[in-house]
Structures are given as C-alpha cells and as structure tokens.
Amino acid sequence: MSDWDPSSWRAKTALQQPIYADSDSLQGVLQQLGDRPPLVTRWEIDRLKTQLALAANGDAFLLQGGDCSESFAACRADPIEKKLKVLLQMSLVLVYGLKKPIIRVGRIAGQYAKPRSSDTETRDGVTLPSYRGDCVNRSPFTPEDRLTRPQNLLAAYEHSAQTLNYLRALTEGGFADLKHPENWELDFVSLSPQSDEYHQMVRGIGDSLNFLDVLGGVTRAELSRVDFYTSHEALLLAYEEALTRQPSGEAEWYNLGTHFPWIGDRTRMIDGAHVEYFRGIKNPIAVKVGPSTTSDGLIELLDLLNPEREVGRMTLICRFGAERIAESLPLLIAAVQQSNHPVLWSVDPMHGNTMTTENGIKTRHFDQILSEVRESFAIHARHGTIVGGIHLELTGNNVTECIGGAGGLSSGDLSTAYESNVDPRLNYEQAMEIAFLIAKQARVAGPEL
Template identity: 85%
Template structure:
C-alpha cells in the first residue's frame, strides 16, 4: 500500500477523538509512546488470524469478552484472574457443546477508551466533557476529572503491559488447568430451570478432561496451557498509530498494541479516519455492525478493508438488538455472500439491548440477550452460513448490572453492586449461563 502510512488517517474526517488543551504535551506523549516496545508480536497476530479463518468456516469458535471499559484501578491480580477464569470456564463449556476449538480473546489489556453519543454531559445545569475512558479522563463529575490528559495515554500503555504480562504468566503457568469442576463457582446452576442438564454437562466436562489426562502422550502441561489473545476498540488513533510497527521477520505494518483491534459502529464511515487507519495494518480486524449498516455499505467497507479477500482478516461483530435482528441481519448475509468475501460472523447481543430504567440506570435484560443469540444462530442456519463467534461485555465479579438470569436479578437489585462507569456487564453466573445455553443448544441439535 504505497499510499498508506500509520499517520495517513490524519487526512480523513476523524470522529470520537478528545480535544486536548495542551497540544505540545500531547505530541510529546505520542512521541514517547512511539519509542516504547510493542506489547504483542507479529507471530501471535498471524497465529490468531489463522485461527479466525477456521472459525469463519465453522471449524472453530471465537469467544471474545471482557469489560466494557477497563479501569486503571482494576489493574490488579484479583480482577484479572477472575476475568480470565470466567472466559476459560466458558470456553470449556463451549468446547464440550460445540465440539470444536475455542479461540479465547479478551476485551482486555488496552480497552481503556470508549466512544460517546455526546461530547458533553449535563447534570443539574452543569455541562462537562463526557467521560471517554480512563486513558482520556476520569469518571467523577468534576471539571478537573473530566479534562482530557495526554499523560493518561502513557498510563494506559503501562497498565496494558502489566495486564498482558500477568495474563501470559497465568495461561502458561497452570492457571488454565481447570480439570476440577468442584472449583467452579456454579451455585447459580441450582437456581436454573435447567439445573439437571447443567450439572450433567459439568460432570461430562470433568470426565472428559480426566480421560484426556490419562491418555498416553498427553501431558498435564499440554492440558493446562492455552492461547489467549487481547483485543480493544481502535478508537484513539494517535495511540494506535504510535504502536504500529513493522514486525520482525514480516512485511507490512502491524498494530502491536493488541492482537485484534476493532472498529466501532460509530466510527466506521467509509471515508473516515478509522477505516483509513485499519485498512493498512495486517492484524485481523473486527467491525461492529448495527441496524444502520446497509448491504451496499457493507460490501464497500469489506472491499476497502479486505480487497485481497484474505481469510481470517475480517470479523463482523453484529449488534442489532433482539427486536431488530430479524430484519437487519438477512440482507447483510446476502450482501456478503454475493461479494464472496470470507468473513467471520460474530454475534454481539449486548450493545443493541441496552435500556435505561425509570431511575436512570443503564442495564440490559438477560432474556433479550439470549433471544438475540438464539435468533442469530437460527438466521444463519436458514441462510447456509454459520455463527463463528460471540462478543460479550462481562466480568468475573458478582456485579448486579444486567437484569435477569438464573439469579433473577430485577431493576431494584441494580444498586447492590453496580460497578461499571459506562455500560452494564454480565456477571459470572450470567456469562456462564450463556455458555451453557449455547453448548446445550448445539448438543441438542
């Protein structure tokens, strides 16, 4: 791409970028970021791309999940361990049900920025800049906290590096050895109407892992380590460009700040800066696709981002909402089929199902989340395509941010443990219940 470089996005219309009062300080921070080591390698990125190509063909399944927006304060051992644990346990349930490899990708080690609907937030007649994630500003509603600070980008890099370092230590050092279902936090299973089915599945997983453990040639070390990849929205383009490098032993440019960047539904304008930036990097790319996407727009977008039709390059993360998926998804499937583009279809049942309670609290209803998951699988089956992944906002903590699930959370329970500064997340039991539902549906069919 002779007409592309990591900063060519600056010539395009740019959305969702903060305004910094001290441009000289911002430029200095970006320069310092450009001198720091990469966080991931080109080898890891290419390995993930190969695996995503399998998922696009139905031979693997992508499990992508984590916080809506990471916080600097949560860069501690316990929250990292809990997020990894729930994703690993979900992946074992999905392996058991789907009978195919699971690709584990966290919304982690870099998900510190969030797009916002409005530049300003107004409370009691006071107008301040919206909270855009910890790498931009802080969430408390004060003038000092809401000012974008360039140095936060350096902190985001540091926290990402620390998180990634601990994740690698855990996944290589035996934390992934989850052969003992009695260690799983499955109290919620007894509350579910499908309790017997879930208990039987857990016993089956334990028996299967124990069987593998005694097979000749399969060592405990091989069964206890897993591949785990990172992802975040490629939102703050100066930050992303500063970590865009030529990978060792490979041609072309890679975003080496994450394995799997994605483009949000608000920033995927075909002539915009985010598409310009992402078209030039070699990473696999995710694109959030909502109800406003048209078939022609999707074909054009894929042509720009993947003109060579490279397998594993493109993941479409569909976020329509339970009430709109039936009308929105089929035309887009037809558009992709006519373009002969190899894409991985992933369902994001979170973002299209956000509601606000009478008390002004953002939440999501578990039943609507499940409805969108079920409908997505059914629609793809009708059109001869496959759902190759799921994209969830979740946490391993016992939060009360989404209504419903086996625990029967109601709107009056939300204040009990509502921790998110932006969007509501599934808690451990709700996330696990989704994994069980997908696995049970697959085994039943």
C-alpha cells in the first residue's frame, strides 16, 4: 500500500498511549528496539494464517488463552510451564471432543500493556497515574512506581524474547509429546473434579496412538512437538512500529514482535491510529467487538482491514457479556454474512462479565462465563455460522479470582489466592471445565457445532 508505512499511524488520533516526560530518552529506546532481532518469523506468521483459515471454515479450532496482563516477575520457568500445561491439557480435551486440529495461541510473550478506563487512580485521597502494564509503569501504588519509564519498553522486549525462547524449547523438545501427557500435570490437578474424566480421556488417546504406532501410521516426530503461537493486544503503537519489519526480499510489512496481534474494544475507531497501523501489516489480526459495535461500523472496519477478503486474515473476538449477547451478536452475524467477509468468529466470555464485589474486588462469575459460551454456540448454530475459537484469560496457577465453578468459589474465597494486578483469570479447574463443556456439546450437537 503506497499510502501506508509503519509510522503512518502517527497522523491519526492514538488512544491509550502513555505520556513520557523525556521524549529524547523514548526515541533512544525506540531506536534500540528497531535494531534488535525480530522475535518471530514471517514463516511462522504465514503458517498461523493458513491454520486460522481452516478454523474460519470449521476445519480447526482456535484456543487462545493466558494472563490478562503479563508481569516481568512471572518470566520464570515455572509460570511459563504452567501456562503451557493448562493450554496443552485443554487442547487435548478439545481435540478429543471436536475431532479437529486445535490451534494453540497464548496471550504471552508480549502482553505487557493494558488499556485503562481512566488515566489516574485515587486511593485514600491520593491520586496517581493508572497502572498500564509492566512495559509502562509498575503496579504498587507509589509515585515512584507509577512513573512512566521508556526503558520498560526494552525490558518488555527482553522478557518476551526469554519467554519465547523457553516456549520454543518446550514445544520443540519433547515436552508437548502426546505420548507423555503426564509431563503436563500440575501439582494440584488431582484435586480437580475433572481429574478422573481427563485421565480416562488421556488413556483412551494413548491406546489410539499405540494402535497407530503398530500400523506405522504416525511418526515419533509428529507426536513429540506442537505448534504454539503468541499473541498480545498491540496497544503501544511506538513499540509495535519498532518491531515492524520487511523481511529480506519482501515488499510487505510484518509485525515481527508477535504472531497474532489484536485491536482492543477501546481502540478500534475506524479513523484511529490503531486501525491505521493494523491495516498495513500482513499478520493475521483480530479485533475485539462488543455491545457498542454497530453493524455498519463493523463492515466498514472489515473493508479497511481486509479489503482483499483474505481467509485467515480476520478474527472477530466477541465479548458481549451473558446478558447482552442475545441482542447484539445476531445483528453482527447477519451483517457479516451479507457482506461476504470471511471471518473467524471467536468467543471471549471474560471481558463482558466483569463485576465488582461489595469489598471492591474485581471478579467474574463462572456461571455467566459458561452462559456466554453456550449462548454463542447456540446463536451461531441458528444462523448457520461457526464458532471457530475461544479467547480466555487464564492461568496455570491455583488462583481464586473468578467465583463459581466446580470448586464452588465464593466472593469470600477471592482473597485466598488473588494474584492478578488487573483482571481476574480462570484457574486450572475453571479453564478445564470450559474445555469439557465445548467437547461435550460437540458430541451432542455433532457437526453443526
């Protein structure tokens, strides 16, 4: 596109961008980022786009999950392994139930920035800048911690690189071997009500793989590795611009800081800087859509972001809330059908169901999360369309951040292990319950699911 380059977003209004007191320091950091090696390759990105095209047509399923906001402190072996373990276990359940390939994408290795509803936060009469993620400032409520620091952008790149390096070692080196799912066990897995059902499923899959071994129909290499991709909300446009490159010999631009960036619900304005940036990169991209999304506005957005109607390019991550999905989603489905835009429909049952307890703790009720998942599949079935993915905020830690679920967590339990600095996440038990729900519905509903 002759009218686009990685910096053309600067001529547009850019929301949710931090303010830096030292512009010279910021420019120096961005220059350093521009000189750093890419974090991912265009071949990985193109492979993911091909797989997402299958999901858009109902021949695969996208499982996207991870922290609402990564922290630099969690860039350690144990937390990374736990996130991968829960996604691998969920994907195994989904493979078994859906009988189709699962595309595994983590909200990881770059999810260090978060949009906020207010630029400031007030506690006990003291007002400070809001916490916007570790790549901007720090979570503790002190003037020093809430300073916006350009050097945090370099730290975000470094922590992303370290996380990616370990993820690749795990997924390529045998950790993800389908013949040894015991590698994926979490210390507290035996406490889950889903534990017996999961292990019975694993034994059945193991028997099937042994049978294939006897027939010679599958190689060891095919079983010992999985594709695993990264994603994050591309919120801080200066950072994303610095990692946007033209691979050698290519005329096209790729964001080589992640495989699968998305635009958030707060920044998807048609004439805004985020949409301007996204329209020029070749990555598969996603857009969060919610109750404020209009049919005409969505089609205008799709026309701009995917004018060539490339299958696999566009994912719509739907986050309406259990109480509003029935009135909102059908209108958007009808508009997209009429426009003939190829999209992958993904359900995000987390962000529309956030609530605050009487004690001021942000949480989500698991019943509402399950309700939105069920309703999404039902609505798409009635319209002849396909739910091709699910987008979840989850962790491999045994946290108590969302109430409800098989474990029966109540609002009084939240303080037991509430670790998130921003939004509440599903714990292992709750995440697996959603995976089993989708798998069981598939067995009941058949191909139309």
